[in-house]
Amino acid sequence: MELKDLIKPENLVYSKSALLEDVPMHYCPGCSHGVVHKVLAELIEEMGLQEKTVGVAPVGCSVFAYNYIDIDWQEAAHGRAPAVATGIVRVNPDKFVFTYQGDGDLASIGTAEIMHACNRGENILVIFINNGIYGMTGGQMAPTTLEGMVTSTTPFGRNVDLNGYPLKITELIAQLPGTSYVTRQSVETPGAVRKCKKAIKKAIDNVLAKKGTSFVEVVSTCNSGWKMTPVDANHWMQENMFPFYPLGDMKDSVKGDNNAKN
Amino acid sequence: MAKVRGAVVVDNEECKGCGLCVEACPHDVLRLNREVNSRGYHYSYMENPGNCIGCSNCGVVCPDTCITIYRMKVE
Numbered sequence: 001m002e003l004k005d006l007i008k009p010e011n012l013v014y015s016k017s018a019l020l021e022d023v024p025m026h027y028c029p030g031c032s033h034g035v036v037h038k039v040l041a042e043l044i045e046e047m048g049l050q051e052k053t054v055g056v057a058p059v060g061c062s063v064f065a066y067n068y069i070d071i072d073w074q075e076a077a078h079g080r081a082p083a084v085a086t087g088i089v090r091v092n093p094d095k096f097v098f099t100y101q102g103d104g105d106l107a108s109i110g111t112a113e114i115m116h117a118c119n120r121g122e123n124i125l126v127i128f129i130n131n132g133i134y135g136m137t138g139g140q141m142a143p144t145t146l147e148g149m150v151t152s153t154t155p156f157g158r159n160v161d162l163n164g165y166p167l168k169i170t171e172l173i174a175q176l177p178g179t180s181y182v183t184r185q186s187v188e189t190p191g192a193v194r195k196c197k198k199a200i201k202k203a204i205d206n207v208l209a210k211k212g213t214s215f216v217e218v219v220s221t222c223n224s225g226w227k228m229t230p231v232d233a234n235h236w237m238q239e240n241m242f243p244f245y246p247l248g249d250m251k252d253s254v255k256g257d258n259n260a261k262n
Numbered sequence: 263m264a265k266v267r268g269a270v271v272v273d274n275e276e277c278k279g280c281g282l283c284v285e286a287c288p289h290d291v292l293r294l295n296r297e298v299n300s301r302g303y304h305y306s307y308m309e310n311p312g313n314c315i316g317c318s319n320c321g322v323v324c325p326d327t328c329i330t331i332y333r334m335k336v337e
Contacts, residue, residue, distance in 0.1 A: 003311060006269040007332050013268075014321040014331040025326055029303065030280030034325025190286050190319035230280040 017041040019050060019070045026064055030230025032220030033062050035187040036129060039197045040100075041069045043204060053096045054088050056081040058110075060102040061136045062129065079110025082117035085124045096207060098125035103144040104134040107169045114173070121178025121212040121255040125203050128170070128215065131222040132241065139225030143167040146244055151225070166244065170217040174250035180212035182251040186219045186242070188234040199249075212255025219245050268316020269332045270308055276328035277305035283320035283329060289313040292320060 019041040027033050044053050053071040057063060059078040066073035076084040081099035089097040106114050106128050114126065133151055134140040140153040144166055148157040158166075174182040181203050185196035196218060203214035219241050223233035270292065272283075277299065283306050284292045293309035308314065316333025 003269050006267055006334055007271060011269075011332040011334040012330070013316055013333045014318040014329070016327045016330070020327055024276055027325065029278035029325075030282055031325055034327070035323065038325075038327050187323075190322045193322045230282055231285050234282070234285075 017045050019045045021068050021070055023067060025068055027061060028224045030221070030223050030233065031061070032131065032187050032218065033129065035193055036100075036127065036196075036218055036220075037062075037065065037068050039187070039193065039200060040098075040127070043197065043201055044069070044071060047201070047204060049096050049204070052094065053098070054085075054092070056085045056088070056097065056099040058099070058101040058105040060105050060134075062100055062102060063136075065100055079105050079108070080113055081105070081110065082113045082122070082124065082126065086117055086120070086122045089123055093123070096125075096204065097123070098127060098204075098207075100127045101129070102135070103128070103130045103132065103169075104136075104142045107143045107167050111169075114169075115176070118173050118176045118213045118215065119178045121180075123207050123210050124213055125200075125207045126213065126215045127200070128217040129220050130169075130217055130245065131220040131225070132166075133222045133225040135222040135225045139222070139227075144169070144245075146240060149240075168245070170215065170245075170250060173215050177256055178212050179215055179251060180206045180254050181214040181216075181249070183215070183249045184217040184219060184245060184247050186237070186247055188221065188237060217245075219247070265336045266315050267334055267336050268314035269311065270314060270320060271330045271332070272306050273328035273330075274299050274305045274307075275301070276326050277303060278326055279303035279305055280325065281306070282323045282325065286319045286323045288317065288319065289315060 055073045057065040058081050085097045085099045132144045141151045183199045186192045206214045221233035223230045291314045292306045294304040295307050318331050321329040321331050
């Protein structure tokens with residue numbers, strides 16, 4: 001059988017989501033941002049939410065997220081995406097509002113905003129991309145950088161006496177009563193991408209049901225910042241990031257449930 | 263038993279040659295091309311098209327969503 005007999009519209013099983021704009025992404029080859037953008041676009045399309053979705057883009061590599069997914073977007077100042085999202089969702093309670101933030105944005109400059117937005121239990125979805133580094137500005141140390149990890153500002157590895165300990169922000173968020181679903185996922189293998197998609201779908205369902213803040217951390221790679229090939233970066237992440245940032249659900253309940261298992 | 267055949271179409275100009283699809287393929291179908299596209303990336307292509315079962319793994323992990331997958335049953 002020839003390939004041209006196979007390549008027909010009736011045999012199509014996987015293609016680019018209609019919500020993804022037809023422009024090449026500016027991300028480095030193999031960057032996890034592209035996969036998470038794709039998963040989000042697919043879910044928004046499948047759930048028919050295009051008209052009621054408002055995304056809040058951060059500062060960082062994903063600052064241009066509004067170029068890639070065809071929904072309404074708002075750009076926020078560095079770290080302030082949860083505060084902007086709070087304003088949007090309070091004025092438009094029927095909209096589905098999400099923020100998309102990296103670890104430099106959410107866990108460093110925006111710690112106050114994310115903590116209080118989650119503590120208030122705003123009906124928003126927070127996507128947190130954790131690659132342990134400031135990717136956009138040249139691979140500097142971030143709060144989530146692992147102990148001993150080499151970055152451009154810690155050339156001899158992160159020294160905890162000097163730089164403090166890596167911040168497990170998702171564990172902190174899971175303690176807050178305002179959150180409903182707090183989970184940590186990854187996107188390095190096909191199975192992990194499918195699991196991550198399920199988790200984000202559940203988080204979106206929770207937000208639509210007004211159960212409180214949903215928080216999805218995605219442990220990601222920054223192969224340019226880590227100075228590795230994309231495939232090596234995935235292996236490095238599995239060996240070094242996952243023991244410190246274990247995957248799985250941390251909280252699954254509704255807002256205000258203090259007896260939730262953390 | 264019905265056999266499943268698949269086909270992968272890579273958008274050569276969108277592909278950045280990261281190689282994640284080559285790693286994700288369970289049947290050793292994809293490789294990175296020696297040729298480069300207009301942006302200088304070694305785009306991926308089907309080296310062993312007969313092995314493809316259309317499982318979509320390559321498309322799912324592709325960060326640039328430049329892979330389209332077709333699948334059909336062959337009696």
